[in-house]
Amino acid sequence: MIEIKPYIQKLFAQKELIISDKRQALFEEFIQNESNQQAVKTIIEQQNYLMDKWKLKNRIEDIIALQILIPNATESKEYNAKINFEKLGLNDLIFEEWQGLEEIGLQFDKETDTIKGIPNQSGELKFKLLFKVKGEDENSVPNEKYITLVVNPDPKTLWKNIPSDKEAIFWKEDDAKAFGKLGEKHIVVASNRGRSHENVGSFRDDDFAFKFIEKTGWSVVAVSDGAGSYPLSRKGSELACNAVVDYFENHLDKENFLEFENKLLEFSQTKEENLHKEIEIEAKQKLYKAVLFAHNQIKDLAEKTQQSNPELFNNPKAKSLSDYFHATLIFALFKKFDFGYVVLTFGVGDCPIAIMDKDQVNTSLLNTLDVGEFGGGTRFVTQGDIYQQDAKPLTMAQRFNMQIVTDFSYLFLMTDGIYDAKFVVEANLEKHEKWMEFLEDLNGKNEDNAKVNFNPENEQIADELAHWMDFWSAGNHDDRTLAIIF
Template sequence: MDETDRYIRALLQQQGISIDENQSELFRAFVNTEANINSVKNIRLLQQNMTKDWKIIARRAEINALQLAFPNGIAGKPYQTKFDFKQYGLEDITSYGLSGFENTGLAYDANSKTISGTPKTSGDIAMLFSYNFEGEDENSPLNEKKVTIIINPDPKSLWKDIPSDTNDIYAKADNVAETASLLDFTLLAASKRGRSHANKGSFRDDDYAYAELQNGWGIVAISDGAGSAKFSRKGSLLACNAVVDYFTTHFSLENVALLDEAITIYQTDTSIRAKLLDIAGAHLSAAAKKAYATINDFALDANASVSDFHATLAFVLVKKFANGYAFLSFSVGDCPMALVNKSFEWVKPLNKLDVGEYGGGTRFITMEDIFTKENFEERFNFEFTTDLPYLVLMTDGIYDPKFEVEANLAKTEKWKLFFEDLEGNNSEGINALSKDADNQSNLSDWMDFWSPGNHDDRTLIVLS
């Protein structure tokens, strides 16, 4: 039974017509006529063409319905993505073009099937995907499909940078950065107004101060003014300056002789640590109380409440001895301080963050009751290292995005990542620790790093 016979027999059966045995010869003669053979061939060809046409139409509709979802970009940020035909099920594409990148900052490389560049502006980039696929005739016109890449604005660009009022009674610089020598050390410090303040033209509440003292000692202080206190920007300034003033005035050769002697003995007899802290504690406590008294007196003169000047306070005294380095510290509030080995073999947090029993419940140097609490002396600390580590002080504007939780402050791997970030392993490629002439500018630029939800003032001090 040949193809013509099968086709006509099936056709007649569809019409309910059967072929009797006594009609076999007659049917065979009917099938073998040239006209019927040609008719069946033509019908089969028409069926094949109709099937082909439908497959092309259906495939074209399928491709046009595909969601070619390229990743969103950010204006001003490098962008790169692959046009992966396999991912989108387009392995049957035989020729194509991708256009529409004029004046966008992006370009398409057909060899690597890569879209790359730096988008100039936010908005939608409307591209045209022109293509042919398997099954279409060689000279078929190109099919066209619109494709879009969404370019979002840089989140930073949505924030305003309104200068604070320089004529305000408690005005201060919005941003400061500096590199200085402190004793035999290099001090790198910066304090930057947070975006939440810059966006409405309010003030930087953070502050810091440092000084060289007598007998080889140095002092570094940092403070974070409470955002809820209307004059906290002044409170942080007063707190830092009061501490520096106290030690500049009272840390004389005569007054520190006993402390220096205790530290010298400690280097060979660590059992005197408790006695050493008793001696040091008298100085640390007096400096902290000086900070409170200074702010309190200022508030009284200004006819304001001391709580209007709420600010945290943390400070470290440092001195080089014959066999190493001594560090004495005090803190109230949530400004982390730590000694970090330069090979990242160890880290020694100098304080326990004082955040209260609930989030946002930190303590301030302006709260007089801290001096009468049983745990007041737990705010003192002493460390001695044979090699000079990094001494780092920061406000929560740095701590929150970079360390997230207090437990991470004791992890060397977290500090290693932090210093790698400082040295340029960041999205902007900014080396805040570079020793070139732009060092201060680099540090200030690094302080502007983007972290969603973290827009508080940022202050960082690194002593090395």
């Protein structure tokens, strides 16, 4: 209730209007006058009205000046940021509307108070929050507050994709992919030039080759990673893979190999341990001939190339002409028998081979990588010292493997461009759960939702694998080659 008398007394005092003692009765009559009382009420109401208006105006300006910090986003990457109105002290908003989010690929979810979506551009982007606060007229024009969102560029867009020089010696396609049948199995393989190569227009150093050899029933798959620091390694990887296929198709001692198969059939019946050891030794000997064949093919090409293009051989680090063609090499030779599959493998370098059983409960790494204490000193099929009896870190015999399995779901061969990004360390290659995560990744559990449909009827399977292999992995921009037999 408004106390009229004290208000008028205070007002008069402020205006230096003195009420003498002999005027007190008159003053009492004055304040009892109904019109004077109404005037006081009106003044007080107008004062309160002005103060409320100022408070409202001041509050609006506070909100406009309020710094609302939201997490940075990345172009083309899923974004989700919650706006905590209570924590920001914005509980008095009676109306809110967001403008400008749609233009940058985002939207505001009122149920969860989140800004979400996939930004379609980068930069310091501004959008508007239209709002009204408690005390404003519902029909009033909303206030505007600008909010800044920093969207970092999509890292992929920062890399150039310069084609390699088609006129250069030993030029080959920047990317390659294939799908085919290997006996009762199928293979899909892709080899993508790394971003570090695309960015400067250099060549894809990885390569692959595969073949189902009908006259023997054996299938061979080879993968190689050329050493980027050596100028002709792109040809070394290509020739290493093709030479392995060529050897098993055209240079194999078929009669001798048939005897080897007969021993395998005998072992399937007897399970005799000494026979198994004998078979393992023979398997190594037969695969060794393919490795040596590839080594000599590269050596011969190196000598011919040096004669025709001597200007290319000017690397002071090279110890021999073959060094210019340095390449790792892994390959698998396998065949189905009545008792199951025989899988023979070889590996030199840091590229893994692994096999997952039919029930997908176990995965075995089939080769030992040239890493560990010798990290940074990857071995190559072109190096003469790997053929020496006391070779380190592995002897030649330790580079071969033989597996006899009832069946398998997947056989993987990959270069380090895949292994480094997806498995990170060598120890993870020994863990079945990591291979199951890798398989889930191939099946679409990744940031890009990229999926490979392992159906032989899928005509896009090679394209899908090549697309999946374009994944982003910070710091991992090397060539990527992955062959999957299924």
